[in-house]
Amino acid sequence: MSGRPPLLEVRGLTTTFSIGGVDVRAVRDVSFTLNRGEVVGLVGESGCGKSVTALSIMKLVPDPPGRITGGSVLLEGRDLLKMTASELRTIRGGRIAMVFQDPFSSLNPTMTVGDQIAEAIQAHAPVNRRQARQRAVELLRAVHMPSPEMRMRQYPHQISGGQRQRVMIAMAFAGDPELIIADEPTTALDVTVQAQVLALMEELRQRTGAAILLITHDLGVVAEACDRVMVMYAGQIVEEGNVEQLFRTPQHPYTQGLLASLPAMDGPRMARLPSIAGQPPALTDMRTGCAFADRCPKVMDVCRSVEPPLHVLGEGRASRCHLMGNGSRGQDAAPSGANPSSG
Numbered sequence: 001m002s003g004r005p006p007l008l009e010v011r012g013l014t015t016t017f018s019i020g021g022v023d024v025r026a027v028r029d030v031s032f033t034l035n036r037g038e039v040v041g042l043v044g045e046s047g048c049g050k051s052v053t054a055l056s057i058m059k060l061v062p063d064p065p066g067r068i069t070g071g072s073v074l075l076e077g078r079d080l081l082k083m084t085a086s087e088l089r090t091i092r093g094g095r096i097a098m099v100f101q102d103p104f105s106s107l108n109p110t111m112t113v114g115d116q117i118a119e120a121i122q123a124h125a126p127v128n129r130r131q132a133r134q135r136a137v138e139l140l141r142a143v144h145m146p147s148p149e150m151r152m153r154q155y156p157h158q159i160s161g162g163q164r165q166r167v168m169i170a171m172a173f174a175g176d177p178e179l180i181i182a183d184e185p186t187t188a189l190d191v192t193v194q195a196q197v198l199a200l201m202e203e204l205r206q207r208t209g210a211a212i213l214l215i216t217h218d219l220g221v222v223a224e225a226c227d228r229v230m231v232m233y234a235g236q237i238v239e240e241g242n243v244e245q246l247f248r249t250p251q252h253p254y255t256q257g258l259l260a261s262l263p264a265m266d267g268p269r270m271a272r273l274p275s276i277a278g279q280p281p282a283l284t285d286m287r288t289g290c291a292f293a294d295r296c297p298k299v300m301d302v303c304r305s306v307e308p309p310l311h312v313l314g315e316g317r318a319s320r321c322h323l324m325g326n327g328s329r330g331q332d333a334a335p336s337g338a339n340p341s342s343g
Contacts, residue, residue, distance in 0.1 A: 040230065
């Protein structure tokens with residue numbers, strides 16, 4: 001990184017939705033940085049605010065019912081949240097691109113694959129239709145699409161789910177972006193195709209130098225693909241660190257619970273995996289104190305009355321837990337099965 005400022009810097013991002021006349025914060029005071037060329041994972045249960053964070057960064061939260069009520073999103077020092085609609089159009093798909101979870105609903109069923117990729121290219125480059133289609137074939141070849149010239153003439157329903165995701169990745173890289181936001185890009189795919197898609201994104205990252213914000217609920221994907229990871233719970237980042245640190249020595253009780261639920265390759269064959277008791281809190285019923293308190297096996301009185309700050313534990317490491325303020329370090333080693341190499 002050689003002292004260069006981060007590519008993306010999110011500061012105090014807060015996104016609020018109006019639900020039945022009640023304002024609820026789906027994203028609460030989220031801050032992080034993303035450097036050029038690195039892959040950062042954002043992991044957590046469904047409904048924790050991961051996808052809303054991604055949409056907020058792109059300023060794509062539907063208004064109403066949602067609105068960004070605090071913070072800033074700086075792309076090389078420029079606040080995306082203060083840009084006009086016209087300025088944002090040049091950023092989206094150009095400097096920042098998104099890969100969504102469900103490519104079938106993201107692609108236009110009435111247009112061929114080739115026309116959709118060519119349209120994405122022409123939106124961000126001064127090329128004619130013939131040049132755009134030539135570039136589209138090159139992109140399909142770059143994502144290892146079999147018979148790319150033939151696929152150009154096909155419609156989304158005529159290709160497989162894994163191939164549709166390759167088309168989405170090709171479209172994302174069409175504008176030579178500096179940042180890719182991948183929102184659950186492998187969830188709808190079988191395990192073999194998941195591995196192929198992750199390998200493809202890593203190959204393109206190495207080739208282009210693009211940074212990737214990878215949003216997922218799958219800790220195996222994080223272990224396989226990411227340099228750093230942020231754990232989100234109830235709209236907040238509760239722990240962050242590099243992948244090896246976080247998997248080997250998780251500090252927040254929620255992270256410890258997630259990792260304990262991973263099956264161990266060398267564990268008893270029929271052993272019952274532990275689970276985290278209870279359910280995540282409803283955003284419409286957020287109480288004072290730590291959002292994880294009702295599910296936490298290490299809960300203290302202070303947890304129910306005071307919201308914990310994000311304690312910095314060292315370079316790149318932090319945990320939002322009162323235990324850290326007491327000088328504790330959560331645990332000295334990760335639970336069985338938490339080794340990244342087994343993910």
